[in-house]
Amino acid sequence: MTTMRAERSAALMHGILEELQRYSAGGPGVTRLLYADEWAAAQQYLSERMAALGLAVRCDRVGNVYGRIEGTREAAPAVLTGSHIDTVRSGGAYDGAYGIAAGVAALDYLQRTYGPPVRPLEVVSFCEEEGSRFPLSYWGSGNVVGAYDVSEAPRHIDFAGVSMEDAMRRAGCGLDDQAPPARGDIGVFVEAHIEQGVTLERMNLDIGVVTAIVGQKRYIVKLIGEANHAGTTPMGMRRDPCAGAAEMIAALERMALEAGDPLVATVGRMELSPNTPNVIPGAVTFTIDVRHADGEALDRFGEALAETIHTIAERRGLGVELSLWVDTRPAPMHPKLYSALERICSEQGLSSRLMVSGAGHDAQMLQQVCPSAMIFVPSRLGVSHSPDEYSTPEALENGLQVLIAILYELAYEERLP
């Protein structure tokens, strides 16, 4: 990158990130839930910022905001970059926002440096990815790829009893004269994002090049035993679901370690009932979150897990209810794209590694309709979904540099996967 222009791009990106964190519901960190007032103000700000940079701005019916540079080749499919504008409650300033800010800065740099691209170049601020307000996720990118339809909006109700349709209207979306969100003209998607994990930082790497987004299985396990007095019930007369859960969780960890990376298995939530020091619990409920980039390996692990749980429960005389409430398939990124990203990192003197994304991202929706790729930058201590979320300016600029390079190859050189 030409130094002057690179400095301008970095400053533009940092400025947008700084500005965006001001659109928050208050409290620690950033809280910007779908269709909230601060959400609408943030999309309005981005629209104006993109327009001021000479991008053609468009907002679709569900509130996805696009900034576009027309291509010189007629009817060419678009090269799209971007990420989501919404946050979790008390989230950070980088999750989602970074991919948007980097995308705007990249388009600005490319336009100023090289003029109009051959293929149309777009940056998107997806309306929703986190699932923090309504009981669904990827509402923005899901509408783009046709996994959701805006007509579902009246059915989704938030924690305060507000329907998504009412929330949309209040935010100025959901109007008939707004463009339908589904698109058939996207040729390729590249998303820059913070890693939200510890791997890059611990390995001292600049860039993570994503090969796949993991599939997930999430279970709720309910074990039913017999609540009894902790003092008057001999060990041999107990049906203790807490002891059963402990045996299961220990077995689960062993199985996950044996399966090896990138499989991860986590028990994050657990509730004992009645949860009293001197009472043997009558019931224990815990969650299991399993992720893997290989769908078959994930299925095999899920089967082994279910068998282990049922075997232990049966031996202990515990009732068991095992429910699978999330079951998503792994989403592969495009090999030609991630190979190109590896090469670009190497050309730019940036250290990188191919890695699996353990978290979900909009790219997993987009890869259903077009070749997709993701660029990760390090997260300090791996912290995300927290006010403490942080990535250094250098880390963010490294990601921007790589994003600019891949978008140039895709939109100007038409090196397509």
Added chain:
Amino acid sequence: MTTMRAERSAALMHGILEELQRYSAGGPGVTRLLYADEWAAAQQYLSERMAALGLAVRCDRVGNVYGRIEGTREAAPAVLTGSHIDTVRSGGAYDGAYGIAAGVAALDYLQRTYGPPVRPLEVVSFCEEEGSRFPLSYWGSGNVVGAYDVSEAPRHIDFAGVSMEDAMRRAGCGLDDQAPPARGDIGVFVEAHIEQGVTLERMNLDIGVVTAIVGQKRYIVKLIGEANHAGTTPMGMRRDPCAGAAEMIAALERMALEAGDPLVATVGRMELSPNTPNVIPGAVTFTIDVRHADGEALDRFGEALAETIHTIAERRGLGVELSLWVDTRPAPMHPKLYSALERICSEQGLSSRLMVSGAGHDAQMLQQVCPSAMIFVPSRLGVSHSPDEYSTPEALENGLQVLIAILYELAYEERLP
């Protein structure tokens, strides 16, 4: 027992039990907390009931109510029976109340059948045992044996901010002209109580003869790991306190089974933080409740437990805080008394077994100052501290029959331990 008199005694006992459960704060089961209005009304009812039966009634400064039959031998130490009038919140109708009702019925039977005893015979309704209102237990029997002093009352504050002193006054206790609770004139104590466990019912036995009340150690274990994203943190980069807790709880159960009866170890309460399905917990807190009738064996188990916890925590890189917040010694019942009870059961054609009490009782306070004994009757399904607490009329009458027989030997025949 003479049949007519026995029928009258059984009816008296059942009548008192039925009447007592009407003194409750409302809600499911019986709630009769120390010094509450319903508590004061219950003690008043008992005072009147005992007086009507010809017992000399006395209420001491902390609210223990006694009914007494004078003995014929001057200055002889008293034979005392009874239990506590207070309950847990939403407790049952038998825990505590049974020992009082059986005691009143036993004294009535003995007086009517045999006239005045040689040694004074008393039944007591201890004011408090459960620790449900103020952060202490055995306030009634503890004041009798000198483990507590009524002068501490201003220091104890309930969940609503009321001091025990104010609560006492409101209940008509704590007055200077009331008798001090400490007594040096008790020669022997016998307490009838529901088992609150499953052993007698499962073994189809009529009576449990208690050899000792267990000592207890209660711990709070806090494990500090590193909260991280469940998807983006490889298994090998985790310090997961939930997996650590599972390993500890599984080890604890193995150790307890190896130690054998009557040792019991229970994890009844557990809290994960932040307790979210897709976040590796940053901290886990759980309780351990260990009980044994042998103080040295209890100490050895406590040491092994602490070593196991520290070893596992260290290997996993977890911070650990292990705090011992309850540490009571086992309380032996008197061998001559429990042998006599075994003999009595056999003479009366009742099946029985010697057993350890896994729960605490007033007898553990009284045994500090005089030979003490306990008679257990079966609890349906072992349930106690619950509105579902239940013992059959026959079971309660069996206990009454044994209580009458032992009191006769102690107070009329002066067969003393």
